[in-house]
Amino acid sequence: MEQLIFAGEVFLNGLMTGVMYALVALGFVLIFKASGVFNYAQGVLALFAALTLVGIQKGQVPFADLINAVFGSRLEQFGWTVPAALAIVLAALVMVLLAFLIETLILQHLVGQAPIILFMATIGLAYFLEGLGDVMWGANIKALDVGLPQGISDGIEQVTAGWFGYGYFIDRLDIWATIIAAALVCALVLFSQYTRQGRAMRAVADDHQAALSVGISLRFIWVMVWSIAGFVALVAGIMWGTKSGVQFSLSLIALKALPVLMLGGFTSIPGAIVGGLIIGVGEKLFEFFIGPMVGGATENWFAYVLALLFLVFRPQGLFGERIIERV
Amino acid sequence: MLYREAGDFKTSYREDGQTFPIRLDRWGYYAVLAVAFGIVPFLINDYWASAVLVPFLIYAVAAMGLNILTGYAGQVSLGTGGFMAVGAYAVYKLMTAFPEVNIVLHILLAGGITAIVGMVFGLPSLRIKGFYLAVATLAAQFFLVWLFNKVPWFYNYSASGQITAPERTLLGYAITGPASSAAVKYLVCLCFAVVLAWVARNLTRGTLGRKWMAIRDMDIAAEIIGVNPLTAKLSAFAVSSFFVGIAGALLFAVYLGAAEVGEAFGINKSFLVLFMIIIGGLGSVFGSFAGAAFMVLLPVLLKNLLVGGFGWPTNLAAHIELMIVGGLIILFLIVEPHGLARLWRLAKEKLRLWPFPH
Numbered sequence: 001m002e003q004l005i006f007a008g009e010v011f012l013n014g015l016m017t018g019v020m021y022a023l024v025a026l027g028f029v030l031i032f033k034a035s036g037v038f039n040y041a042q043g044v045l046a047l048f049a050a051l052t053l054v055g056i057q058k059g060q061v062p063f064a065d066l067i068n069a070v071f072g073s074r075l076e077q078f079g080w081t082v083p084a085a086l087a088i089v090l091a092a093l094v095m096v097l098l099a100f101l102i103e104t105l106i107l108q109h110l111v112g113q114a115p116i117i118l119f120m121a122t123i124g125l126a127y128f129l130e131g132l133g134d135v136m137w138g139a140n141i142k143a144l145d146v147g148l149p150q151g152i153s154d155g156i157e158q159v160t161a162g163w164f165g166y167g168y169f170i171d172r173l174d175i176w177a178t179i180i181a182a183a184l185v186c187a188l189v190l191f192s193q194y195t196r197q198g199r200a201m202r203a204v205a206d207d208h209q210a211a212l213s214v215g216i217s218l219r220f221i222w223v224m225v226w227s228i229a230g231f232v233a234l235v236a237g238i239m240w241g242t243k244s245g246v247q248f249s250l251s252l253i254a255l256k257a258l259p260v261l262m263l264g265g266f267t268s269i270p271g272a273i274v275g276g277l278i279i280g281v282g283e284k285l286f287e288f289f290i291g292p293m294v295g296g297a298t299e300n301w302f303a304y305v306l307a308l309l310f311l312v313f314r315p316q317g318l319f320g321e322r323i324i325e326r327v
Numbered sequence: 328m329l330y331r332e333a334g335d336f337k338t339s340y341r342e343d344g345q346t347f348p349i350r351l352d353r354w355g356y357y358a359v360l361a362v363a364f365g366i367v368p369f370l371i372n373d374y375w376a377s378a379v380l381v382p383f384l385i386y387a388v389a390a391m392g393l394n395i396l397t398g399y400a401g402q403v404s405l406g407t408g409g410f411m412a413v414g415a416y417a418v419y420k421l422m423t424a425f426p427e428v429n430i431v432l433h434i435l436l437a438g439g440i441t442a443i444v445g446m447v448f449g450l451p452s453l454r455i456k457g458f459y460l461a462v463a464t465l466a467a468q469f470f471l472v473w474l475f476n477k478v479p480w481f482y483n484y485s486a487s488g489q490i491t492a493p494e495r496t497l498l499g500y501a502i503t504g505p506a507s508s509a510a511v512k513y514l515v516c517l518c519f520a521v522v523l524a525w526v527a528r529n530l531t532r533g534t535l536g537r538k539w540m541a542i543r544d545m546d547i548a549a550e551i552i553g554v555n556p557l558t559a560k561l562s563a564f565a566v567s568s569f570f571v572g573i574a575g576a577l578l579f580a581v582y583l584g585a586a587e588v589g590e591a592f593g594i595n596k597s598f599l600v601l602f603m604i605i606i607g608g609l610g611s612v613f614g615s616f617a618g619a620a621f622m623v624l625l626p627v628l629l630k631n632l633l634v635g636g637f638g639w640p641t642n643l644a645a646h647i648e649l650m651i652v653g654g655l656i657i658l659f660l661i662v663e664p665h666g667l668a669r670l671w672r673l674a675k676e677k678l679r680l681w682p683f684p685h
Contacts, residue, residue: 120601128653261462301469
């Protein structure tokens with residue numbers, strides 16, 4: 001019984017982690033659907049967004065290290081701080097600009113290449129952005145605080161203590177992250193279902209050429225999709241950055257999102273969410289029950305093996321489009 | 328002017344099908360081999376061996392392995408780092424368990440063990456294709472690294488969790504351990520690279536290679552014309568993993584000497600080898616060597632330029648280096664998505680017509 005109560009807590013925590021995974025996976029799905037690009041750089045985008053946000057908020061001079069190294073100056077801070085809300089807006093603008101640059105400088109020149117080439121290009125992009133983020137804002141670990149509530153949630157602890165005689169430890173940040181992620185998903189679904197641009201986006205996802213022939217601008221849609229993905233990355237970056245500081249390991253959440261994608265299917269938004277929840281809960285429960293027997297730290301690979309086993313039975317994932325092959 | 332096939336008369340099918348049909352190419356190839364075996368070992372010093380030549384040869388073997396799987400058989404793999412770790416740990420266990428057996432045999436056996444592991448992780452390729460498979464091979468990467476980290480038997484219960492290569496000799500020369508000299512290390516790696524390149528070239532132009540290419544181009548069509556996807560895909564995984572395992576064994580035993588699995592064989596290694604074959608050229612043995620040379624030389628050059636030339640702090644230089652590597656990869660993909668091998672081929676075609684282009 002004790003075990004079950006603990007497992008309940010692990011389950012809830014897993015659910016919330018799952019939402020975070022789903023958030024990153026969403027960025028992947030959006031880009032893959034609209035442009036067929038498997039965007040490995042999504043995790044680094046989140047890191048870059050979070051770094052930019054912190055940098056703007058703290059009033060850091062961008063490229064300070066580089067400027068100092070070249071000119072021998074001692075620049076570091078502008079000496080002001082920017083309010084969180086404004087900083088988020090500015091960071092979002094930077095992400096839009098980045099999306100535009102990615103489209104003009106990279107994707108445009110790679111139209112019609114094999115998917116593996118595009119995938120490799122995004123790995124190159126990931127390296128580039130990782131370096132750029134560090135050069136721009138410095139590589140030290142930064143604390144990110146945009147005013148999200150943190151710490152244990154007293155309400156839940158008291159309620160669960162009343163029920164089971166054991167208070168669940170749930171971080172308020174996780175609860176807020178879940179709410180924000182859910183809101184973001186709803187907004188995205190509404191956007192893609194009911195607005196002109198959203199419809200155009202789905203049309204492009206369906207068939208590039210048909211979309212072009214009815215007068216949809218591919219370039220605009222791609223910039224838009226990458227901007228949205230950048231924005232999703234920003235949100236993910238804020239959540240993860242608040243939780244564990246803005247540092248290199250933030251970009252590794254992309255690797256966590258990949259099995260989510262496999263499980264849910266590369267082309268399905270609901271798939272990304274359900275997949276994220278399954279993986280989040282699955283890996284936490286596995287670590288809780290089986291982990292101690294095999295030496296722990298199973299979270300690194302459990303998601304992948306689960307997704308792998310699942311794919312053997314259903315190669316297109318849970319909600320992916322059925323793969324039809326013709327000779 | 329000199330570079331012509333005219334006048335080079337082939338009198339048998341064997342001659343017609345040889346790897347270097349043009350005489351100058353053939354001579355160039357023998358000349359490179361002669362320099363590599365006869366001259367370089369006498370000139371080599373520690374810096375050149377450890378910074379450039381030895382890693383180049385080892386990564387060339389790994390790149391050939393991945394090229395067989397990805398370039399010839401069309402199965403994208405991101406698990407190279409994990410398979411290299413299998414080779415490294417296999418050779419470590421063999422070296423410490425049977426110290427009297429020849430080290431070369433150990434390295435080959437390590438390749439064989441990696442081939443078996445590779446086949447097991449290749450099984451899903453029969454059901455999963457494309458990006459799903461690429462991501463699925465990450466399962467191998469993470470699982471294997473975790474396994475070598477968490478099961479103490481693999482690192483002989485050493486306190487640091489590291490593996491350290493004991494000294495082993497071949498013909499009286501130490502080739503592993505701290506006493507080994509630069510020239511010996513270089514020669515050992517060179518022998519493996521040359522022999523394996525010969526194997527790769529001849530496998531890929533024979534029946535097996537044609538089966539792989541048929542599977543790559545369209546697996547359903549290949550199945551219909553009688554290529555068994557089970558044997559073709561699994562053999563590709565096996566041969567590829569054999570190469571990658573040997574590269575991992577050499578990297579650990581000869582080059583690094585001591586290794587910690589997460590650091591030496593992490594996911595970055597998988598990407599590094601993938602970059603090599605993309606930049607070098609998919610489906611080309613020459614491309615594997617060219618890509619390995621490029622990716623090994625680039626960081627050395629950049630480091631010399633930024634830290635040595637401009638005097639920038641090392642951490643800043645490291646970040647700039649990341650940016651440049653990333654940027655160059657993108658540039659390369661835009662300018663020549665088929666890699667250095669294609670550029671080489673184009674250059675040769677031009678040269679054949681030069682100086683009379685009509």
